Amino acid sequence: MVRRFLKMHGLGNDFVVLDARRDPLPLTPAVARAIADRRTGVGCDQLVLLEPPRHPAADLFMRILNPDGSESGACGNATRCVASLVADGSGRAEVTVETVTGLLRCRLRADGSVTVDMGPARLDWTQIPLAAAHDTLHVPAGAGPLQDACCVGMGNPHAVFFVDDAEAVDLPSLGPVLEHHPLFPQRCNIEVAQVLAPDHIRMRVWERGAGITRACGSGSCATLVAAARRGLTGRAAWIELDGGRLWIEWHGDGHVLMTGPVATAFTGELSEALLPGSLAAEPPLPEPPLPETVPA
Numbered sequence: 001m002v003r004r005f006l007k008m009h010g011l012g013n014d015f016v017v018l019d020a021r022r023d024p025l026p027l028t029p030a031v032a033r034a035i036a037d038r039r040t041g042v043g044c045d046q047l048v049l050l051e052p053p054r055h056p057a058a059d060l061f062m063r064i065l066n067p068d069g070s071e072s073g074a075c076g077n078a079t080r081c082v083a084s085l086v087a088d089g090s091g092r093a094e095v096t097v098e099t100v101t102g103l104l105r106c107r108l109r110a111d112g113s114v115t116v117d118m119g120p121a122r123l124d125w126t127q128i129p130l131a132a133a134h135d136t137l138h139v140p141a142g143a144g145p146l147q148d149a150c151c152v153g154m155g156n157p158h159a160v161f162f163v164d165d166a167e168a169v170d171l172p173s174l175g176p177v178l179e180h181h182p183l184f185p186q187r188c189n190i191e192v193a194q195v196l197a198p199d200h201i202r203m204r205v206w207e208r209g210a211g212i213t214r215a216c217g218s219g220s221c222a223t224l225v226a227a228a229r230r231g232l233t234g235r236a237a238w239i240e241l242d243g244g245r246l247w248i249e250w251h252g253d254g255h256v257l258m259t260g261p262v263a264t265a266f267t268g269e270l271s272e273a274l275l276p277g278s279l280a281a282e283p284p285l286p287e288p289p290l291p292e293t294v295p296a
């Protein structure tokens, strides 16, 4: 059977989107790795699988896989892309995307950008999670010049390091060391952040399971929350990424809102060689657990 895909991106954080709402796709980590490979597959920072919704209030269920085959509970940039896809298909400006961590309400704006309510920032050490009890405002995880992390859960784990010069950080070397730091039992996304003004932060990211990407939506949310908690910024700011900027707001109810652009690069058909059945047998991904929070 032919499998069509869509190649989308948010600020250069790129995705292969597979629609399995009508025809189920028993994806395995090996298949995800093969599709994500930039030389022998399509190539992407994340593979996004669309499935029928579990929750009656949701338009669809979205699963997120990294190029190493691991699954994540959140991807801000992909959520915007998927919301715009559903909005385009339905003519509605309000869309609800369900993920393993809950329901994300999204709104298509007149200029084509999308605002996503990424849900509440998780600030307890058990919610990152960390391997031992620590105040998430100052976590003793570090490598070289990157010390004193501020950790934030956005449905996935983030450790934000504030620096004087984000460009000077050797992220290709330090990122993988910190991603695998023993304090992060589920590994971690690593952000280096330089505060430029109370409403403007330069951020570079090393993503768990993906490496350096041009933008990370959940990482931008975590960075704003970390900066506001440390008293370095207000509760709303532009996050300046390699691929462009996102506007992030941390509301009084704890929810974090992200606004930014979406783009479609091309569509295509996956070769048989990349589909389940053609690759080394591996058990399919486990069924996702019930969402941890289902907002009313």
Ligand SMILES: N[C@@H](CCC[C@H](N)C(=O)O)C(=O)O
Pocket (backbone or CB within 6 Å): 013, 045, 046, 064, 066, 071, 072, 073, 074, 075, 076, 077, 078, 156, 157, 189, 207, 208, 209, 210, 213, 215, 216, 217, 218, 219
């Ligand atoms: N690019 C994403 C985050 C993707 C998942 C991440 N690598 C993880 O493993 O948690 C975003 O835009 O949020």
